[in-house]
Amino acid sequence: MEGEFAARDGAKLYTKTWKPESGYISAILIFLHGFSDHINAYYDFFPTLSSSSFGIAVYGFDQRGWGRSVRKPSERGLTGPSTLVISDIHDFVLHIASLPETLGKPLFLMGHSMGGGEALCYVLSTSPEFQNRPPIKGLLLEAPYVELDPSEQPSSLVVSAGKLAAMVLPHTQMKQKLHATYMSHSPKVRQDWVDDPLCHDTGTLEGLxxxxxxxxxxxxxxxxxxxxxxxxxxxxxxxMAHGTSDRVVSPTAAERLFKVLEAPNGDKVYHSYPDGYHKLHAEPDGVGEQFIKDVASWILAHVAGSPEAAQVGT
Incomplete structure (x- = not known):
């Protein structure tokens, strides 16, 4: 189901929802997409989570500057500063948590790549602005962006020059192309990434x-x-999940961060997928299917009293 969500400044952002056809919702998952990506580019991931096997309702939105939230070329990559990026996420979380069908349902937050880094910054923030955040039952991270792969990392000189330029010309657009090679082992998925006009590879100096x-x-x-x-x-x-052969963002850096994160009662899991690339949900040869099942299993295992949790894998 498609719709729109109004951010606090009135900006209209595109939303998409996948709900179980049975009407029974076991859990709510709010999903944050990656850089130059959009919520409709995740293949069978969300339809499978919302299937009768799992009953997880998925709520996502194309973030400001990305996907169908862009309505003219000048808006490509126009995310605003980090304060706006994170406040958009907070507003969307509050919005979803207030919907009649989500009331009383366990709420989970998940992010992929850039969205994973954003999810971490949101839940780890000590800002008083987010203290009214609804209870989050669990955080899931797919290949979160902690550091780029060393081959993709810009030099410190380029970063410094970019920061200075962003102060003067914040809305100036520039291409920041991610190579398709390590997106997935699937040739189709790689070509989809190249051909999709909504994956525009365009950032602004302020956003970057x-x-x-x-x-x-x-x-x-x-x-x-x-x-x-x-x-x-x-x-x-x-x-947290990462493919060991991801060359878009660094699995080593993500695992290093994972080790210092403090979760209640030490409840944290790091899952490596041998030879997996960046889009684990779209890996071929059964890897993507296993990844989706692993996500659903972890969510349902953290839904107190859920009969579905006992049925996963049976």
Missing amino acids: KGLLQRSADLSALSHGRKVHGLSTRLPCPVW
């Missing part, structure tokens, strides 16, 4: 500055350094 700063902050946390406004203490259990 914010993206790089969020990554730098998470990287600093992973090395044991303190970062103003962020904690390593999570409000909920966490499940």
